[in-house]
Amino acid sequence: MGEIGSAEERDGFAPPDAVAPEFVARWSRGRDARSRAPRSHQGPWRPGADRTDPVALLEGQATTRDLDIVPLRYERMSASPFAFYRGAALLMAADLATAPHTGITVQLCGDAHLSNFGLFGTPERRLIFDMNDFDETFPGPFEWDVKRLATSFAVAGRHRGFSADEVRACVRASVVGYRKAMRRAADSPVLDAWYDRFDAESARRRIRAERDRRRADDVTVARLDAVVKKARKRDRMRSFAKLVHVVDGQLRIISNPPLVTPVEDFLPGAGTDVDEAALMRGLLSEHQDTLPGEHHPISEYRYRHMARTVGGIGSVGTRAWVVLLSGRDDHDPLLLQAKTAQPSVLERFLGPGAHDNEGERVVRGQRLMQAASDIFLGWQRVTGADGTTRDFYVRQLHDWKGGIDPETMTPRGAALYARICGETLARGHARSGDRIEVAGYLGRGRAFEEAVCVFADTYADQNERDFTNFRDALAAGRLPTMGVAPSKESP
Known part of the structure; x- marks a missing residue:
């Protein structure tokens, strides 16, 4: 017997007559994309015989970074296959x-690995869960x-x-979360899809409801509560107390x-010359010119000091600074982070971007994908x-x-977290792309999620092979090392 109904009806999309024709056309474009990339062909991963040496890719990437810090990056990546995966975005981009x-x-x-999602405060002083790394x-x-x-959940x-x-349950949960959230966005009124966000209180209610359905455990609930509590305490005053002291009456x-x-330890002559200030x-x-609004609170702050810092695994070796400012007095501090923005690892495979300034690329991408962004988020060229x-x-x-520590996740907790991350990624894509076209490609069936x-x-197998080759390169002296123990957390 043949299939009953139109293609849209078979796929679960039967738009009412009142839906604007252009919306129906967007759904159809998504379905048509299956001919270019069938959903069932999204997996498995099969490396080609001419696959680029992953260690060579990392060596080439290192030439654009501060070479004195690159060995620390390699040491952090060598901790585990997951640590390696976090630093290997270029390798995966080349493969994709x-x-x-x-x-x-x-x-x-x-x-978009699982450690690049977390909690942060919005300008309205609400705690939300979203993506938080857009380098x-x-x-x-x-x-x-x-x-x-x-x-990332497989690794x-x-x-x-x-x-x-x-x-497999964790991996599937991330893709199911993405598909269903994208479908909800496609079916929603335009502004409802745009304003959708996931705050900390919603997360707490969600996880408690999952516990009541026996799909989450008490450990997961307790850990979320601890993460939320810690995040609210992790503000500018806590950072100020941890990172700043007074030397000869000056904040340093x-x-x-x-x-x-x-x-002053990094740049000879700095810290003593008024030209620095x-x-x-x-x-x-110049940075203020990239911020929203004509009168921004940053105009009331003055420069006090700065220091070079080392970021997370993927960012180690790219120059980053912490800049200390003060407002009304020394008890009114503001700490800014200025991070080097290099070309995206995706650019060499997808062609040139629209922005001449890489900092602008990061900021505009972040503003597109996040439900709310830091009021001090801007860019500049030095x-x-x-x-x-x-x-x-x-x-x-x-x-x-705040964020979830993957080293402490239970299997059920990880599966729930995977679904929330998938939903969050879908929200970002729905705001920045055509949510209806994506939903049209995904459909209601399981073909896409099975393939992924x-x-x-x-690909987790491939990551383990690359990790072994990477460790061998370190042991053989092909890649530099340094006698500094990796730090779990740095400013």
Whole structure:
């Protein structure tokens, strides 16, 4: 017997007559993309015979970073296959680019692994859950982010010792969460889809409801409560107390090399010359021009001190600064983080971007994907004495920041977290791309999620092979090392 009804009805989309024709056309474009990239062909991962040496890719990437810090990055990546995966966004981008893709473009996070989601404060002083790392953001095919997120749960689950079934449940949950959230966005009124967000209180209610259905445990509930409580305490005053002291009556960032290096220890002659303060005033003024509104609170702050810092695994080696400002008096501090913005790892595979300034690329991508963004989020370009330029994006150092520690996740807790991350990624894609076209491609069936589950499993195997080759390169002296123990958390 043949299938009954139209293609849209068979796929679960039977739009009422009142729906505008252009919305129906967008859904149809998504379904048509299946001919370019069938959903069942999204997995497994099969490396080609000409696959680029992953260690060579990392060596090439290191040439654009501060070479004295790169060995610390390698040491952190060598801790586990999951730590390696976190630093290997370039390797995965190179691999994803070898396969056909849907051509359905959204603003990609570019590095959508499970540790790049978390809690932070909004300008309205609400605590929300969202993506929080956009160094690699770039327009591209939506499924690249989905595959990177799903694979991160496969890699992390194996690292935690979960069974094969438990790992697969986590991976599937991330893709199901994405598909269903995208479908809700496609079916929603335009502004409802745009304003959708997931705050901390919603997360608490959600997890307690899952516990009542026996799909979450008391440990997961307790850990979420602890994360929320900790995030609310992790604000600018806590960072100020931890990072700043008074020297000769002046506020100074505490030295802790190589993780925190005051500017006077890093740049000869800095810290004693009034030109440093004058330079920073100029840079902050330029940064203010990229912030929303005509009168911004940053105009009331003055520069006090700065230090070079080391970021997370993927960012180690890219220059980053903590800038200390004060407002009304020394008890009214503001700590900003200025991070170097290099070209996205996706750019070499997807073509040139729309922004000349890489800092602007990061900021505009973040503003597109996040439900709410830091009011100090902006960008600037710095020209050195030798005429070279560096692009930076600037944000508050900490503002109610919190996250889930993957090292403590239980299998059921990880599966629930995976679903929430998938839903969150879908919200970001729905705001930045055509949510209806994506939903049209995904449909209601399980073809896409089954294929991505297979992809995640086989790419986790690839990640383990690459990790072994990476460790061998370190042991053989091909890659540099340093005698500094990795820090779990740095400013």
